[in-house]
Amino acid sequence: MTGGDPIPAALDRHYKFLRLEWTQELRMLRLRMNVHPVPCYTFSAMSELRKAFNDIDANPGLVRHYVMTSDVPNVYNFGGDLELFALLVKARDLDSLKLYGRKCIDLIWWVEKAAERSIRTTVLAQGDALGGGLESVLPFQNIVFERSVRAGFPEALFNLFPGMGAWNFTIRRAGFQVANEMILSGSLYSADELLRRGMVDHVVDDGDGERKLENIVRSIDGRHHGQLAALRARTMAAPVTYESLAAIVDHWAETAMGLTDRDLRLMERLARAQVRKLGGAETGAAEEIKRIELETAWGEFQESTQTAAWES
Protein backbone atom coordinates (compact mmCIF):
# COMPACT_ATOMS: atom_id res chain seq x y z
CA MET A 1 0.00 0.00 0.00
CA THR A 2 1.05 3.56 -0.56
CA GLY A 3 1.64 6.01 2.27
CA GLY A 4 5.38 6.35 2.62
CA ASP A 5 5.72 10.01 1.65
CA PRO A 6 6.74 12.69 4.17
CA ILE A 7 3.78 14.10 6.09
CA PRO A 8 3.06 17.69 5.00
CA ALA A 9 4.32 20.11 7.66
CA ALA A 10 0.82 21.52 8.11
CA LEU A 11 -0.44 18.12 9.28
CA ASP A 12 2.64 16.85 11.06
CA ARG A 13 2.29 16.66 14.83
CA HIS A 14 3.42 14.31 17.53
CA TYR A 15 0.47 12.11 18.44
CA LYS A 16 0.27 9.47 21.12
CA PHE A 17 -2.69 7.51 19.77
CA LEU A 18 -2.56 8.23 16.06
CA ARG A 19 -0.08 7.34 13.34
CA LEU A 20 -0.28 9.43 10.21
CA GLU A 21 0.64 8.29 6.69
CA TRP A 22 0.68 10.44 3.61
CA THR A 23 0.47 9.57 -0.09
CA GLN A 24 1.42 12.65 -2.03
CA GLU A 25 0.27 11.34 -5.42
CA LEU A 26 -3.31 10.93 -4.13
CA ARG A 27 -3.11 13.61 -1.43
CA MET A 28 -4.31 10.89 0.87
CA LEU A 29 -4.04 11.15 4.63
CA ARG A 30 -4.35 7.88 6.47
CA LEU A 31 -4.89 7.84 10.22
CA ARG A 32 -4.07 4.65 12.07
CA MET A 33 -5.53 4.62 15.53
CA ASN A 34 -3.79 2.88 18.38
CA VAL A 35 -5.26 3.58 21.80
CA HIS A 36 -3.63 1.66 24.66
CA PRO A 37 -4.48 -0.54 26.44
CA VAL A 38 -8.09 -0.67 25.21
CA PRO A 39 -8.68 0.52 21.64
CA CYS A 40 -11.67 2.73 22.33
CA TYR A 41 -12.65 6.38 22.06
CA THR A 42 -11.08 7.92 25.14
CA PHE A 43 -11.15 11.66 25.75
CA SER A 44 -7.44 11.84 24.92
CA ALA A 45 -7.77 9.89 21.69
CA MET A 46 -10.72 12.00 20.58
CA SER A 47 -8.77 15.13 21.34
CA GLU A 48 -6.00 13.95 19.01
CA LEU A 49 -8.50 13.14 16.25
CA ARG A 50 -9.97 16.62 16.67
CA LYS A 51 -6.52 18.16 16.24
CA ALA A 52 -5.93 16.16 13.07
CA PHE A 53 -9.32 17.28 11.68
CA ASN A 54 -8.59 20.90 12.64
CA ASP A 55 -5.29 20.73 10.76
CA ILE A 56 -7.09 19.40 7.68
CA ASP A 57 -9.66 22.21 7.95
CA ALA A 58 -6.93 24.83 8.34
CA ASN A 59 -5.45 23.77 5.01
CA PRO A 60 -8.32 23.51 2.54
CA GLY A 61 -7.48 21.50 -0.57
CA LEU A 62 -4.45 19.81 0.94
CA VAL A 63 -6.21 16.51 1.71
CA ARG A 64 -8.31 14.86 -1.01
CA HIS A 65 -8.71 11.47 0.65
CA TYR A 66 -9.09 10.73 4.33
CA VAL A 67 -8.63 7.09 5.27
CA MET A 68 -9.14 5.60 8.72
CA THR A 69 -7.77 2.27 9.94
CA SER A 70 -6.66 0.69 13.17
CA ASP A 71 -3.14 -0.20 14.21
CA VAL A 72 -4.35 -2.83 16.70
CA PRO A 73 -4.43 -6.40 15.35
CA ASN A 74 -7.95 -7.91 15.28
CA VAL A 75 -9.63 -4.82 16.69
CA TYR A 76 -10.93 -1.85 14.73
CA ASN A 77 -12.41 -0.11 17.73
CA PHE A 78 -14.35 -1.13 20.82
CA GLY A 79 -16.24 2.17 20.81
CA GLY A 80 -17.12 4.06 23.94
CA ASP A 81 -14.86 4.20 26.95
CA LEU A 82 -16.91 1.82 29.12
CA GLU A 83 -14.73 2.22 32.18
CA LEU A 84 -15.18 5.98 31.99
CA PHE A 85 -18.95 5.63 31.50
CA ALA A 86 -19.24 3.49 34.63
CA LEU A 87 -17.16 5.93 36.62
CA LEU A 88 -19.17 8.98 35.50
CA VAL A 89 -22.48 7.21 36.13
CA LYS A 90 -21.35 6.32 39.65
CA ALA A 91 -20.27 9.91 40.20
CA ARG A 92 -23.70 11.07 38.92
CA ASP A 93 -21.81 13.31 36.50
CA LEU A 94 -24.38 13.95 33.78
CA ASP A 95 -22.62 17.03 32.42
CA SER A 96 -19.38 15.16 31.80
CA LEU A 97 -21.19 12.26 30.18
CA LYS A 98 -22.96 14.71 27.86
CA LEU A 99 -19.65 16.41 27.12
CA TYR A 100 -18.15 13.03 26.19
CA GLY A 101 -21.09 12.32 23.91
CA ARG A 102 -20.87 15.72 22.25
CA LYS A 103 -17.18 15.20 21.54
CA CYS A 104 -18.02 11.89 19.87
CA ILE A 105 -20.69 13.34 17.63
CA ASP A 106 -18.49 16.32 16.74
CA LEU A 107 -16.03 13.86 15.21
CA ILE A 108 -18.77 11.92 13.47
CA TRP A 109 -20.18 15.16 12.16
CA TRP A 110 -16.81 16.10 10.67
CA VAL A 111 -16.74 12.83 8.70
CA GLU A 112 -20.36 13.30 7.67
CA LYS A 113 -19.58 16.75 6.26
CA ALA A 114 -16.27 15.80 4.64
CA ALA A 115 -17.76 15.93 1.12
CA GLU A 116 -18.50 19.61 1.68
CA ARG A 117 -14.78 20.05 2.31
CA SER A 118 -14.09 18.21 -0.98
CA ILE A 119 -12.68 15.24 0.90
CA ARG A 120 -13.41 11.58 0.14
CA THR A 121 -13.57 9.33 3.17
CA THR A 122 -12.84 5.60 3.32
CA VAL A 123 -12.56 3.29 6.30
CA LEU A 124 -11.02 -0.16 6.46
CA ALA A 125 -11.88 -2.42 9.42
CA GLN A 126 -9.61 -5.43 9.84
CA GLY A 127 -10.84 -6.23 13.32
CA ASP A 128 -13.94 -6.08 15.51
CA ALA A 129 -15.99 -2.89 15.65
CA LEU A 130 -18.28 -2.74 18.65
CA GLY A 131 -20.76 -0.08 19.72
CA GLY A 132 -19.23 3.30 19.07
CA GLY A 133 -16.58 1.56 16.97
CA LEU A 134 -19.29 0.59 14.49
CA GLU A 135 -21.10 3.93 14.83
CA SER A 136 -17.92 5.76 13.94
CA VAL A 137 -17.53 3.99 10.58
CA LEU A 138 -21.09 4.56 9.40
CA PRO A 139 -20.71 8.16 8.18
CA PHE A 140 -17.76 7.20 5.94
CA GLN A 141 -18.46 7.33 2.22
CA ASN A 142 -16.82 3.94 1.66
CA ILE A 143 -16.77 1.19 4.25
CA VAL A 144 -14.57 -1.86 3.75
CA PHE A 145 -14.61 -4.79 6.19
CA GLU A 146 -12.38 -7.84 6.11
CA ARG A 147 -14.37 -11.06 6.31
CA SER A 148 -13.55 -12.13 9.89
CA VAL A 149 -14.66 -8.80 11.37
CA ARG A 150 -17.55 -8.93 13.82
CA ALA A 151 -19.56 -5.85 14.62
CA GLY A 152 -22.69 -4.77 16.39
CA PHE A 153 -24.24 -2.58 19.04
CA PRO A 154 -23.97 -4.50 22.34
CA GLU A 155 -25.29 -1.58 24.43
CA ALA A 156 -28.74 -3.21 24.75
CA LEU A 157 -27.13 -5.96 26.82
CA PHE A 158 -26.41 -3.52 29.63
CA ASN A 159 -29.69 -1.63 29.31
CA LEU A 160 -28.38 1.24 27.21
CA PHE A 161 -28.46 2.07 23.52
CA PRO A 162 -25.80 3.36 21.13
CA GLY A 163 -26.21 7.13 21.29
CA MET A 164 -23.59 8.53 18.93
CA GLY A 165 -25.24 8.29 15.54
CA ALA A 166 -26.20 4.61 15.37
CA TRP A 167 -29.89 5.28 14.78
CA ASN A 168 -29.36 8.08 12.26
CA PHE A 169 -26.71 6.39 10.17
CA THR A 170 -28.07 2.84 10.37
CA ILE A 171 -31.48 4.05 9.24
CA ARG A 172 -29.87 5.97 6.38
CA ARG A 173 -27.70 3.05 5.30
CA ALA A 174 -30.01 0.11 5.88
CA GLY A 175 -33.47 1.30 6.87
CA PHE A 176 -35.63 1.22 9.98
CA GLN A 177 -36.04 -2.55 10.11
CA VAL A 178 -32.31 -3.22 10.20
CA ALA A 179 -31.75 -0.40 12.70
CA ASN A 180 -34.41 -1.86 15.00
CA GLU A 181 -33.02 -5.35 14.67
CA MET A 182 -29.39 -4.40 15.24
CA ILE A 183 -29.79 -1.78 17.95
CA LEU A 184 -32.50 -3.45 20.01
CA SER A 185 -31.03 -6.95 19.90
CA GLY A 186 -27.47 -6.07 20.91
CA SER A 187 -26.31 -8.97 18.71
CA LEU A 188 -23.04 -9.25 16.87
CA TYR A 189 -22.93 -9.67 13.09
CA SER A 190 -20.37 -11.03 10.69
CA ALA A 191 -19.00 -8.84 7.91
CA ASP A 192 -21.08 -10.74 5.33
CA GLU A 193 -24.25 -10.29 7.39
CA LEU A 194 -23.54 -6.57 7.53
CA LEU A 195 -22.95 -6.47 3.78
CA ARG A 196 -26.28 -8.18 3.14
CA ARG A 197 -27.98 -5.56 5.32
CA GLY A 198 -26.32 -2.70 3.46
CA MET A 199 -24.32 -1.57 6.49
CA VAL A 200 -20.96 -1.89 4.75
CA ASP A 201 -20.00 -1.37 1.11
CA HIS A 202 -17.36 -4.04 0.57
CA VAL A 203 -16.31 -7.25 2.27
CA VAL A 204 -12.99 -8.80 1.28
CA ASP A 205 -11.05 -11.80 2.45
CA ASP A 206 -8.76 -11.30 5.40
CA GLY A 207 -5.50 -9.79 4.22
CA ASP A 208 -7.03 -8.28 1.06
CA GLY A 209 -8.23 -5.10 2.78
CA GLU A 210 -5.18 -3.03 1.96
CA ARG A 211 -5.38 -3.86 -1.76
CA LYS A 212 -9.10 -3.11 -1.82
CA LEU A 213 -8.51 0.18 -0.03
CA GLU A 214 -5.97 1.27 -2.62
CA ASN A 215 -8.24 0.18 -5.49
CA ILE A 216 -11.14 2.18 -4.10
CA VAL A 217 -9.13 5.33 -3.51
CA ARG A 218 -7.54 5.16 -6.97
CA SER A 219 -10.84 4.44 -8.69
CA ILE A 220 -12.64 7.37 -7.11
CA ASP A 221 -9.70 9.76 -7.39
CA GLY A 222 -10.22 10.26 -11.10
CA ARG A 223 -13.92 11.07 -10.58
CA HIS A 224 -13.42 13.40 -7.67
CA HIS A 225 -15.53 16.36 -8.76
CA GLY A 226 -18.65 14.52 -9.88
CA GLN A 227 -18.53 12.02 -7.02
CA LEU A 228 -18.27 14.72 -4.39
CA ALA A 229 -21.23 16.54 -5.91
CA ALA A 230 -23.21 13.29 -5.87
CA LEU A 231 -22.27 12.63 -2.24
CA ARG A 232 -23.33 16.13 -1.23
CA ALA A 233 -26.63 15.49 -3.00
CA ARG A 234 -26.91 12.18 -1.11
CA THR A 235 -26.74 13.95 2.22
CA MET A 236 -29.42 16.36 0.99
CA ALA A 237 -31.63 13.44 -0.04
CA ALA A 238 -31.22 11.65 3.28
CA PRO A 239 -30.05 14.32 5.68
CA VAL A 240 -28.73 13.67 9.16
CA THR A 241 -28.79 16.80 11.27
CA TYR A 242 -26.41 17.79 14.02
CA GLU A 243 -29.41 18.79 16.14
CA SER A 244 -30.79 15.26 15.95
CA LEU A 245 -27.41 13.73 16.84
CA ALA A 246 -27.07 16.13 19.78
CA ALA A 247 -30.58 15.47 21.07
CA ILE A 248 -30.02 11.71 20.91
CA VAL A 249 -26.65 11.89 22.65
CA ASP A 250 -28.13 13.97 25.48
CA HIS A 251 -30.93 11.42 25.79
CA TRP A 252 -28.27 8.69 25.84
CA ALA A 253 -26.42 10.40 28.72
CA GLU A 254 -29.64 10.85 30.69
CA THR A 255 -30.51 7.19 30.12
CA ALA A 256 -27.05 6.12 31.28
CA MET A 257 -27.70 7.89 34.60
CA GLY A 258 -30.46 5.37 35.26
CA LEU A 259 -28.28 2.29 34.86
CA THR A 260 -28.44 -0.11 37.78
CA ASP A 261 -25.54 -1.76 39.59
CA ARG A 262 -26.18 -4.91 37.55
CA ASP A 263 -26.01 -2.96 34.28
CA LEU A 264 -22.79 -1.27 35.34
CA ARG A 265 -21.30 -4.61 36.31
CA LEU A 266 -22.09 -6.00 32.88
CA MET A 267 -20.54 -2.92 31.31
CA GLU A 268 -17.42 -3.34 33.41
CA ARG A 269 -17.34 -7.06 32.63
CA LEU A 270 -17.31 -6.24 28.94
CA ALA A 271 -14.57 -3.66 29.50
CA ARG A 272 -12.45 -6.27 31.26
CA ALA A 273 -13.08 -8.78 28.48
CA GLN A 274 -11.77 -6.23 25.98
CA VAL A 275 -8.50 -6.12 27.87
CA ARG A 276 -8.28 -9.90 28.29
CA LYS A 277 -8.15 -10.63 24.56
CA LEU A 278 -5.53 -7.95 24.00
CA GLY A 279 -3.52 -9.49 26.81
CA GLY A 280 -3.33 -12.73 24.85
CA ALA A 281 -6.35 -14.63 26.20
CA GLU A 282 -8.27 -16.80 23.77
CA THR A 283 -11.58 -15.07 24.36
CA GLY A 284 -12.39 -11.38 24.44
CA ALA A 285 -15.20 -8.88 24.11
CA ALA A 286 -17.07 -10.62 21.28
CA GLU A 287 -17.16 -13.91 23.18
CA GLU A 288 -18.20 -12.09 26.36
CA ILE A 289 -21.11 -10.52 24.47
CA LYS A 290 -22.21 -13.98 23.36
CA ARG A 291 -21.97 -15.21 26.96
CA ILE A 292 -24.00 -12.25 28.26
CA GLU A 293 -26.62 -12.90 25.54
CA LEU A 294 -26.87 -16.54 26.59
CA GLU A 295 -27.06 -15.69 30.29
CA THR A 296 -29.77 -13.12 29.62
CA ALA A 297 -31.75 -15.59 27.51
CA TRP A 298 -31.33 -18.28 30.18
CA GLY A 299 -32.45 -15.84 32.91
CA GLU A 300 -35.53 -14.90 30.88
CA PHE A 301 -36.28 -18.56 30.19
CA GLN A 302 -36.06 -19.42 33.90
CA GLU A 303 -38.25 -16.44 34.77
CA SER A 304 -40.90 -17.46 32.22
CA THR A 305 -40.82 -21.08 33.44
CA GLN A 306 -41.32 -19.92 37.02
CA THR A 307 -44.17 -17.64 35.99
CA ALA A 308 -45.80 -20.49 34.07
CA ALA A 309 -45.42 -22.77 37.10
CA TRP A 310 -47.03 -20.20 39.38
CA GLU A 311 -49.89 -19.62 36.97
CA SER A 312 -50.62 -23.32 36.71
Added chain:
Amino acid sequence: MHFFLELVTQTEQARRDFSTHPAVLDAVANGMPVERYRKLLLELYHVVWHFNPICAAAASRLPDEHRELRYFLYTHMDEEKGHEQWVLQDLEAIGFDPSEAARHTPSVHTLAMLGYNYWAADRRHPNSVFGMLYALEVMASVYGGPFSTALTERLFLQDSRGVSFLSSHATLDAEHMADLRKVLDPLSDDSSRQAIIESTNVNFHHFERLLENT
Protein backbone atom coordinates in the same frame (compact mmCIF):
# COMPACT_ATOMS: atom_id res chain seq x y z
CA MET B 1 -14.24 21.87 32.46
CA HIS B 2 -15.36 20.93 35.97
CA PHE B 3 -12.51 19.61 38.06
CA PHE B 4 -13.85 16.10 38.56
CA LEU B 5 -13.75 15.42 34.82
CA GLU B 6 -10.29 16.96 34.61
CA LEU B 7 -9.18 14.64 37.41
CA VAL B 8 -10.67 11.64 35.64
CA THR B 9 -9.04 12.47 32.31
CA GLN B 10 -5.69 13.64 33.66
CA THR B 11 -5.26 10.45 35.65
CA GLU B 12 -6.64 8.17 32.96
CA GLN B 13 -3.32 6.47 32.31
CA ALA B 14 -2.75 5.55 35.96
CA ARG B 15 -6.32 4.26 36.26
CA ARG B 16 -5.95 2.16 33.13
CA ASP B 17 -2.54 0.86 34.17
CA PHE B 18 -4.19 -0.34 37.37
CA SER B 19 -7.33 -1.75 35.76
CA THR B 20 -5.44 -3.63 33.05
CA HIS B 21 -2.70 -4.97 35.32
CA PRO B 22 -2.63 -8.78 35.05
CA ALA B 23 -2.79 -9.15 38.85
CA VAL B 24 -5.95 -7.02 38.97
CA LEU B 25 -7.60 -8.77 36.02
CA ASP B 26 -6.80 -12.16 37.53
CA ALA B 27 -8.08 -11.20 40.98
CA VAL B 28 -11.32 -9.82 39.56
CA ALA B 29 -11.88 -12.86 37.33
CA ASN B 30 -10.67 -15.66 39.60
CA GLY B 31 -10.36 -14.29 43.13
CA MET B 32 -7.23 -15.55 44.87
CA PRO B 33 -6.06 -18.44 47.09
CA VAL B 34 -6.87 -18.04 50.74
CA GLU B 35 -3.26 -17.47 51.80
CA ARG B 36 -2.88 -14.64 49.32
CA TYR B 37 -6.17 -13.13 50.41
CA ARG B 38 -4.99 -13.30 54.03
CA LYS B 39 -1.85 -11.36 53.08
CA LEU B 40 -3.94 -8.79 51.23
CA LEU B 41 -6.25 -8.31 54.23
CA LEU B 42 -3.22 -7.80 56.49
CA GLU B 43 -1.99 -5.06 54.17
CA LEU B 44 -5.46 -3.57 53.82
CA TYR B 45 -5.81 -3.42 57.59
CA HIS B 46 -2.95 -0.91 57.72
CA VAL B 47 -4.27 1.07 54.77
CA VAL B 48 -7.65 1.39 56.49
CA TRP B 49 -6.18 2.01 59.94
CA HIS B 50 -4.16 4.96 58.68
CA PHE B 51 -6.89 6.37 56.45
CA ASN B 52 -8.48 8.59 59.07
CA PRO B 53 -5.22 9.91 60.57
CA ILE B 54 -4.12 10.93 57.06
CA CYS B 55 -7.48 12.65 56.47
CA ALA B 56 -7.19 14.35 59.87
CA ALA B 57 -3.67 15.55 59.07
CA ALA B 58 -4.92 17.02 55.81
CA ALA B 59 -8.06 18.55 57.36
CA SER B 60 -6.00 20.27 60.04
CA ARG B 61 -3.90 21.96 57.38
CA LEU B 62 -6.63 22.99 54.97
CA PRO B 63 -7.07 26.76 54.92
CA ASP B 64 -10.46 28.28 55.74
CA GLU B 65 -11.23 29.02 52.09
CA HIS B 66 -11.44 25.26 51.60
CA ARG B 67 -13.84 24.77 54.49
CA GLU B 68 -16.25 22.71 52.33
CA LEU B 69 -13.48 20.25 51.63
CA ARG B 70 -12.60 20.16 55.32
CA TYR B 71 -16.24 19.45 56.23
CA PHE B 72 -16.29 16.71 53.61
CA LEU B 73 -13.29 15.10 55.28
CA TYR B 74 -14.96 15.28 58.71
CA THR B 75 -18.04 13.49 57.36
CA HIS B 76 -15.98 10.97 55.47
CA MET B 77 -13.81 10.19 58.47
CA ASP B 78 -16.90 9.59 60.56
CA GLU B 79 -18.24 7.17 57.94
CA GLU B 80 -14.96 5.29 57.66
CA LYS B 81 -14.42 5.07 61.43
CA GLY B 82 -14.23 1.45 62.56
CA HIS B 83 -13.98 -0.09 59.10
CA GLU B 84 -10.71 -1.75 60.09
CA GLN B 85 -12.94 -3.99 62.22
CA TRP B 86 -14.53 -5.29 59.02
CA VAL B 87 -11.08 -6.34 57.82
CA LEU B 88 -10.50 -8.18 61.12
CA GLN B 89 -13.89 -9.91 60.86
CA ASP B 90 -13.01 -11.02 57.34
CA LEU B 91 -9.68 -12.41 58.52
CA GLU B 92 -11.47 -14.39 61.21
CA ALA B 93 -14.12 -15.59 58.76
CA ILE B 94 -11.50 -17.14 56.52
CA GLY B 95 -9.90 -18.90 59.47
CA PHE B 96 -7.11 -16.63 60.70
CA ASP B 97 -6.38 -14.92 63.99
CA PRO B 98 -7.49 -11.27 63.65
CA SER B 99 -5.01 -10.10 66.27
CA GLU B 100 -2.32 -10.95 63.73
CA ALA B 101 -3.21 -7.77 61.80
CA ALA B 102 -1.94 -5.26 64.34
CA ARG B 103 1.31 -7.21 64.73
CA HIS B 104 1.83 -7.53 60.98
CA THR B 105 4.61 -5.41 59.51
CA PRO B 106 3.23 -3.80 56.35
CA SER B 107 5.03 -4.41 53.07
CA VAL B 108 7.30 -1.71 51.67
CA HIS B 109 4.59 -0.93 49.13
CA THR B 110 2.00 -0.25 51.83
CA LEU B 111 4.53 1.78 53.78
CA ALA B 112 5.40 3.75 50.66
CA MET B 113 1.74 4.52 50.02
CA LEU B 114 1.01 5.52 53.60
CA GLY B 115 4.26 7.44 53.88
CA TYR B 116 3.51 9.39 50.72
CA ASN B 117 0.01 10.28 51.89
CA TYR B 118 1.21 11.51 55.32
CA TRP B 119 4.01 13.49 53.70
CA ALA B 120 1.72 14.94 51.02
CA ALA B 121 -0.84 16.05 53.62
CA ASP B 122 1.90 17.57 55.74
CA ARG B 123 4.39 19.00 53.24
CA ARG B 124 3.08 18.80 49.70
CA HIS B 125 -0.46 20.15 49.76
CA PRO B 126 -3.30 19.25 52.16
CA ASN B 127 -5.68 18.75 49.25
CA SER B 128 -3.47 15.86 48.08
CA VAL B 129 -5.60 13.71 50.37
CA PHE B 130 -8.40 13.90 47.81
CA GLY B 131 -6.19 12.03 45.34
CA MET B 132 -5.97 9.20 47.86
CA LEU B 133 -9.74 9.27 48.35
CA TYR B 134 -10.46 9.28 44.63
CA ALA B 135 -8.03 6.45 43.82
CA LEU B 136 -9.28 4.25 46.67
CA GLU B 137 -12.90 4.88 45.76
CA VAL B 138 -12.35 4.07 42.08
CA MET B 139 -10.66 0.84 43.07
CA ALA B 140 -13.36 -0.09 45.57
CA SER B 141 -16.41 0.92 43.57
CA VAL B 142 -15.24 -0.51 40.24
CA TYR B 143 -13.34 -3.61 41.39
CA GLY B 144 -14.57 -4.26 44.92
CA GLY B 145 -17.83 -5.88 43.77
CA PRO B 146 -16.51 -8.34 41.17
CA PHE B 147 -13.45 -9.11 43.31
CA SER B 148 -15.58 -10.01 46.33
CA THR B 149 -17.87 -12.13 44.12
CA ALA B 150 -14.87 -13.98 42.68
CA LEU B 151 -13.46 -14.55 46.18
CA THR B 152 -16.80 -15.82 47.47
CA GLU B 153 -16.96 -18.38 44.65
CA ARG B 154 -13.34 -19.46 44.89
CA LEU B 155 -13.18 -19.76 48.67
CA PHE B 156 -16.72 -21.17 49.05
CA LEU B 157 -17.71 -18.34 51.39
CA GLN B 158 -21.31 -17.77 52.42
CA ASP B 159 -23.13 -14.47 51.91
CA SER B 160 -20.64 -11.70 52.55
CA ARG B 161 -18.77 -13.55 55.27
CA GLY B 162 -15.07 -13.07 54.66
CA VAL B 163 -15.56 -10.30 52.11
CA SER B 164 -17.57 -7.79 54.15
CA PHE B 165 -14.96 -5.05 53.78
CA LEU B 166 -14.71 -5.37 50.00
CA SER B 167 -18.39 -5.87 49.24
CA SER B 168 -19.54 -3.07 51.56
CA HIS B 169 -17.09 -0.62 50.05
CA ALA B 170 -18.16 -1.53 46.55
CA THR B 171 -21.61 -0.19 47.37
CA LEU B 172 -20.64 2.59 49.76
CA ASP B 173 -17.96 4.02 47.53
CA ALA B 174 -20.31 4.30 44.56
CA GLU B 175 -22.27 6.77 46.70
CA HIS B 176 -19.07 8.39 47.94
CA MET B 177 -17.97 8.95 44.35
CA ALA B 178 -20.99 11.16 43.71
CA ASP B 179 -20.31 13.11 46.92
CA LEU B 180 -16.64 13.45 46.04
CA ARG B 181 -17.47 14.82 42.59
CA LYS B 182 -19.80 17.43 44.07
CA VAL B 183 -17.16 18.71 46.45
CA LEU B 184 -14.31 18.64 43.91
CA ASP B 185 -16.09 20.12 40.89
CA PRO B 186 -15.95 23.76 42.10
CA LEU B 187 -12.25 23.54 43.02
CA SER B 188 -10.55 26.22 40.96
CA ASP B 189 -7.08 26.87 42.35
CA ASP B 190 -4.42 25.31 40.23
CA SER B 191 -2.09 24.19 43.03
CA SER B 192 -4.89 22.15 44.64
CA ARG B 193 -5.89 20.62 41.33
CA GLN B 194 -2.33 19.63 40.49
CA ALA B 195 -1.75 18.20 43.97
CA ILE B 196 -4.86 16.00 43.69
CA ILE B 197 -3.90 14.79 40.23
CA GLU B 198 -0.38 13.96 41.38
CA SER B 199 -1.62 12.18 44.48
CA THR B 200 -4.09 10.12 42.46
CA ASN B 201 -1.32 8.92 40.17
CA VAL B 202 0.92 8.06 43.13
CA ASN B 203 -1.83 6.19 44.97
CA PHE B 204 -2.80 4.12 41.93
CA HIS B 205 0.87 3.28 41.42
CA HIS B 206 1.49 2.19 45.00
CA PHE B 207 -1.71 0.18 45.27
CA GLU B 208 -0.84 -1.62 42.06
CA ARG B 209 2.56 -2.56 43.55
CA LEU B 210 0.86 -3.63 46.77
CA LEU B 211 -1.51 -5.92 44.91
CA GLU B 212 1.03 -7.44 42.53
CA ASN B 213 3.37 -8.22 45.43
CA THR B 214 0.79 -9.77 47.68
